[in-house]
Amino acid sequence: MDFYAFKFPQFHSHTLKIHSYEVDFNQRLTVTALFNYLQEIAWEHAHLLEYGWEHLLKKGWFWVLSRVEVEVFRLPKWTEEVTLITWPRGVDGVFALRDFEVYDSQGNKIIAATSSWLVLNIKTHRPVRSDWYSDFNFANRSALGHNASKLVEPARNPEFTERFDVRIGDIDMNQHVNNVRYIDWAYNTYSIEHFRNFHPSRVIVNFNTEGKPNDSITVTRFQNADNESVVEINNAETEKNLCRLLFGWEKN
Known part of the structure; x- marks a missing residue:
């Protein structure tokens, strides 16, 4: 067996069961829980590949998630067992690319996603060139066939708006708003009637600026x-825009 491939596996997977606290009233996995899954397995694989949070910290760098695009073919339900797979896909300019797929217990692909990450210098918060990362033995596989999309500012006819202050439960270990909180805030703008009739088939998220404690x-x-x-x-x-999200919907 190739020692390099053994020590630095191109793919990383987890099989898990959907918990009751990860589903909505339809007993389907929430988008918030899905994004938690994606972020956690990405951190875990990066650690195994020796460029995780603590490895970059020694260089004075840190990871920042910039864009994510998810295609949902079917949302798994409560108690269902699924397998989540992730792999780094290479670089595109300053972006490090990472993809994901989710399979049900019959081997059907039910979710696919791609993400774009930046490495920033802790002191300057400027992007670090991807040269250090570009010679990794990347898998020749793409979950969506393209990188996560950049979203443009929408037309000015809002159908819902609210204002609130960042709360302590919104803050992550880097003392910024947790990435998944933005998805949660966006998701909560919809009514229960909406989710009785529709489910998300596509989600695109652009993280543009960090939110901080006490921000309004x-x-x-x-x-x-x-x-x-x-x-x-x-x-x-x-x-200033912190995050922009697009939801595509299909009828239940």
Whole structure:
């Protein structure tokens, strides 16, 4: 067996059972829980490949998730067993690319995703060139066949808006707003009636600026098309965009 491949596996997987606290009232996995899965297995694999959080910290660098795009063919249900697979896919400019797939117990692919990450210098918060990462033995496989999309600012006809302050439960170990909180905030702009009739078939997230403790936040939702909506999450004081999300919907 190739020692390099054994020590630095191209793929990493987890088989897990969907818990009751990870599903909605339809007993389907929530998008928030799905994004938690993706982020956690990405951290875990990066650690195994020796460029995890603690490895980069020694260099004075840190990982930042920039973009994610998810295609949902079917959301798993409570107690269902699924297998999550991830792999780094190479680089595109300053972005490090990582893909994901989720399979049910019959081997059917039910979710596919791609993500784009930045490595920033702790002192300057400027991107680190990807040269250090580009010679890894990447898998020749793409979950979606393209990189995560960049979203543009939507038209100015909001159908929902709210304002609130960042709370202590929103803050992660880096003392910024946890990435998944943005998905949660956006998801909560929809009514229970909406989720009785629709489920997400596509989710795109662009993380543009970090949210911090005591920030005041505005969350605004726009109808982008009959089956699409865009959510803008901004700093209420500076109006700077923190996160932009697109949801594609299909009827239940």
